Amino acid sequence: MTSTSEQPVLVAAATGEPEVNPYLMGVYAPVGEEIDASDLEVIGKIPADLNGVYLRNGPNPRFEPEGRYHWFDGDGMIHAVHLENGKARYRNRWVRTKAFEAESEAGKALWKGVMESPKGNPFGNTHGLNVKDSANTDLIFHRGKVLSTWYMCGTPYAVDPLSLETLGAEDFLGTLVGDMMAHPKVDERTGEMFWFDYGPRPPYLRYGVISADGKVASTTDIELPGPRLPHDMAITENHAVLMDLPLVQDMEAARNGRHRLLFDRSLPSRFGVLPRYGNGSQIRWFEASPCYIYHVVNSWEQGEEIVLDVCRVQRPQPRADARTPLAKMLSYLRLDASLHRYRFNLRTGQCLENQLDDDNTEFPSVDSRVVGGRNRFSYAVHISPESTLKFDGLVCYDNLAGAKTEHRFGPGRWGSEAPFAPRDGAAADSADGYLVTFVQDEREGRSELDVFDAADLAAGPVARVLLPQRVPLGFHATWVRADQLEPSRDR
Numbered sequence: 215m216t217s218t219s220e221q222p223v224l225v226a227a228a229t230g231e232p233e234v235n236p237y238l239m240g241v242y243a244p245v246g247e248e249i250d251a252s253d254l255e256v257i258g259k260i261p262a263d264l265n266g267v268y269l270r271n272g273p274n275p276r277f278e279p280e281g282r283y284h285w286f287d288g289d290g291m292i293h294a295v296h297l298e299n300g301k302a303r304y305r306n307r308w309v310r311t312k313a314f315e316a317e318s319e320a321g322k323a324l325w326k327g328v329m330e331s332p333k334g335n336p337f338g339n340t341h342g343l344n345v346k347d348s349a350n351t352d353l354i355f356h357r358g359k360v361l362s363t364w365y366m367c368g369t370p371y372a373v374d375p376l377s378l379e380t381l382g383a384e385d386f387l388g389t390l391v392g393d394m395m396a397h398p399k400v401d402e403r404t405g406e407m408f409w410f411d412y413g414p415r416p417p418y419l420r421y422g423v424i425s426a427d428g429k430v431a432s433t434t435d436i437e438l439p440g441p442r443l444p445h446d447m448a449i450t451e452n453h454a455v456l457m458d459l460p461l462v463q464d465m466e467a468a469r470n471g472r473h474r475l476l477f478d479r480s481l482p483s484r485f486g487v488l489p490r491y492g493n494g495s496q497i498r499w500f501e502a503s504p505c506y507i508y509h510v511v512n513s514w515e516q517g518e519e520i521v522l523d524v525c526r527v528q529r530p531q532p533r534a535d536a537r538t539p540l541a542k543m544l545s546y547l548r549l550d551a552s553l554h555r556y557r558f559n560l561r562t563g564q565c566l567e568n569q570l571d572d573d574n575t576e577f578p579s580v581d582s583r584v585v586g587g588r589n590r591f592s593y594a595v596h597i598s599p600e601s602t603l604k605f606d607g608l609v610c611y612d613n614l615a616g617a618k619t620e621h622r623f624g625p626g627r628w629g630s631e632a633p634f635a636p637r638d639g640a641a642a643d644s645a646d647g648y649l650v651t652f653v654q655d656e657r658e659g660r661s662e663l664d665v666f667d668a669a670d671l672a673a674g675p676v677a678r679v680l681l682p683q684r685v686p687l688g689f690h691a692t693w694v695r696a697d698q699l700e701p702s703r704d705r
């Protein structure tokens with residue numbers, strides 16, 4: 215399917231009236247081709263000491279959607295730019311999920327999206343959620359492969375970071391039982407990976423550890439008062455932090471066969487701290503004011519406290535005037551978050567929280583080598599006030615100096631998640647490196663990969679790599695360093 219801004223896609227709303235779904239048009243319109251291109255034109259200069267791959271995941275429906283389309287429904291497509299010795303190569307590939315293969319064979323969409331009844335969909339995840347697992351959400355590098363994951367909990371798919379070939383469903387040498395959420399955490403110092411799985415029936419949450427040799431080394435059930443929708447988690451040197459947030463399924467609507475989320479302000483936000491290899495019975499819960507949290511910035515131990523930085527959403531409920539399913543989708547996707555810090559005192563049980571910044575920033579990242587340790591720098595994108603989700607700039611937070619530096623892409627230019635890419639040989643968490651992101655120019659209808667000096671965002675990009683096709687706006691991105699690519703070169 216190759217919708218463009220000139221061909222708006224019409225979807226039938228609950229009213230029977232056609233509505234234009236902006237998430238299939240313009241900067242979101244899917245691309246139909248898988249391309250390889252090398253020696254790309256560059257404005258500026260790719261730093262010689264920046265070597266590795268930028269990869270970004272996102273929804274890109276291969277076939278015309280059946281029924282109403284939600285932005286989260288599209289098949290996972292990875293766009294990547296490999297920077298090596300000052301040269302750039304672009305490649306994009308769909309993730310070959312089981313559902314993608316089934317639809318490819320049929321030559322049409324077989325699944326309806328989350329805004330339609332799942333009845334008749336061929337299969338779903340292990341929780342009986344009969345929705346297409348598209349692997350379209352996050353990417354994380356672990357043991358020589360990139361794992362492409364899905365926000366509702368599904369099968370992690372292993373992808374080669376250079377060829378973008380789908381290597382298959384990752385079951386961790388046959389040890390993974392159940393599914394995995396979208397944001398597992400890797401401790402690069404130990405090689406372990408930490409994850410959870412959630413579903414609508416008890417146990418509502420399971421937490422586990424993948425060892426450095428790639429097998430599930432520990433799993434434990436976490437007791438919750440009901441089904442929840444956790445999106446992310448945190449690790450520290452010795453602990454894992456899980457979340458029980460008061461955005462819950464409306465059980466009355468569920469009994470009537472409808473899917474509706476309810477933000478219950480009478481419930482606290484709860485944060486569960488347990489030892490990395492702990493049992494669910496060892497979890498300690500800390501209570502804070504109600505909110506929703508999509509993404510964790512980082513967490514670490516400081517004396518007797520655990521510090522957790524997140525992007526906190528104060529009002530996760532859609533606008534009251536959003537009546538049609540499409541209006542509700544647009545309203546839910548109006549992300550409004552700000553940098554927020556929690557402190558959990560392991561001795562006294564006290565929980566403190568405070569907002570660190572009031573700017574609307576999200577899709578946070580730190581140097582991947584300091585995940586779970588105290589970080590000085592963190593990075594995020596700035597959310598534009600437009601009616602659909604667009605990133606209009608980059609932000610760098612300096613925890614030590616309490617300072618913030620920023621760059622705005624300019625009118626009609628929209629970014630992607632911008633992970634930190636260290637300069638070759640740079641120490642961890644030193645800001646000695648770059649931020650890398652796709653930028654799509656809405657007016658020109660084209661995309662580029664922009665490279666920024668992380669220590670001087672305000673100076674603008676040091677290199678703009680012009681891409682051979684438009685890259686639709688999407689979800690999460692990661693940076694894989696050249697020293698992590700050896701298994702790919704041998705593959």
Ligand SMILES: [Fe+2]
Binds near residue numbers: 351397445509690
């Ligand atoms: Fe996410």
